[in-house]
Amino acid sequence: MKDKATGKSYAKIIWFGEHSVVYEKPAIAIPIYSVDVVATIQRIPTGQQIHCRYFDGPISEMAENLRGVKTLITHLVSLFGAQRLAFDLDIQSKLPAERGMGSSAATAIAIVRAFFDFFEVNLTRSQLLKLADIEEKITHGNPSGLDSATASSNMPIWFIRNKINEQIDFNLPTSSLVIADSGIKGKTSEAVSLVHDNLVDEPESSQPLIDELGKIAETARNALATTDDVLLGKLMTQSQRDLAQLGVSNHTLDTFCQVACDNHALGAKLTGSGLGGCVIALAKNQRDAQQISTALRKAGATQTWIQSFKNYQFSTGEAHDNLVR
Template structure:
């Protein structure tokens, strides 16, 4: 057992396949290293305390809005027989909530990594995702697992609900992704219901769009494998048109996409549920990424991040989680 240990995780962005993934189509999601969560667990003289942006105090007094974190933490305390251990759990997050970036999953991943690091126990990826799911089931009811899989990954995730959850290799050494926060909370339940109603009421229009979004994801996987960022940009624009036609974009997101493309983006689209949240734009190089970021902030983005792809790592057959510090 250590005196102190830290676990880290990352924001997730759905690059391709939002909404269509609900209907069995594939999706590609990526971890965003520049937007992270850090959980630090350390011994203290007495008590079991937790500190985060929503709560400061004893774990036993956490409110119901943090029931997922409380339940996960208590499960880990029992798992390691640490009921009598005095500790402080500090969670620092750069993720905005309700923006489709996987805040709850990233928090859960960081907490699990901190506990396993503290008790110096190896943590497999399968164990990590199973434990994170304790929190996610409370927070989201019936999570697909995409958020946790991506928040814990070193590489993009190729995901088909209830079928495939695997890391995929790619090489984009000079490209970057610009993420812009619209400042509008995403409306996940409203957007999901809207898509469902469209499929029921106008299946001749909605179903082909869902299928096309799945085909776009397949094409994007091929473009990633062949380092074809120009094609990726075109696929992003096509995806945005389909999502807008399905009704989950809005004027702000449409404007951000247009501004990005007017400022050298190869392509741009909303990410996540839509009706708010974030827009992502693909830049050819770092200079273009800076120009896109500045233009989006001038257009009203409350925050922007730039994610370079050059430091992404991948190791086939990775057995153990490698982000426990």
């Protein structure tokens, strides 16, 4: 056992497949290295304490809104037979909450990694996802697993709900992704219900949009592997049109996409459930990324991040991890 250990995870962005993924169409999500969560655990003389932006004090006194995190910590303490161990858990997160960036999953991943490092026990990816799911089931009820899979990955994730969850080939050494926070909380339940109602009430117009979003994700996978950033940009813009027709965009998100494209973005779209949250834009190079970022801030974005892809780890053709049931 160490005196001090850390665990890290990342924000997740859905690049392609919002909403269509609910209907078992493929989605592509990526970890955002510049937006991370770091959990640090260390021994202290007495007590079991946690420090995060939502709570500061004894773990036993954590409020109901943090029940998922509390349950995960309790499970990990029991797993390692450390009920009497005195420790301090500090969580530093750069992720904004309720923006579709997977804040709760990233927190869970970081906590699990910190505990396993602290007790010097090897952690497999399957174990990691299974343990993170303890928190996610409490926080989100019926999580797809996409958030945890992406927050723990070093490559894009190819995801088909209840079927496939694997890391995929990726090769975009010069491009960057700009993420802009609209400042509006995402409305996941409302957006998912809206799309569902549209499919029931107007299937002739809504179902083709869901089908096309799935086909876009399939095309994007090939573009990612073949360094076709121009095609990726076009696919992003087409996705935005489809999502807007499904009713999950809004004036702010539409405006941000247009601003990005007016400032040399190869394409732009909302990410996540929509009705708020973030917009992403693909830039050909760092110079364009900076210009897009500045323009989006001037247009009202509360925060922007630039994710370069040059340091992403590429697939080597080895066997991928399968979905943890």
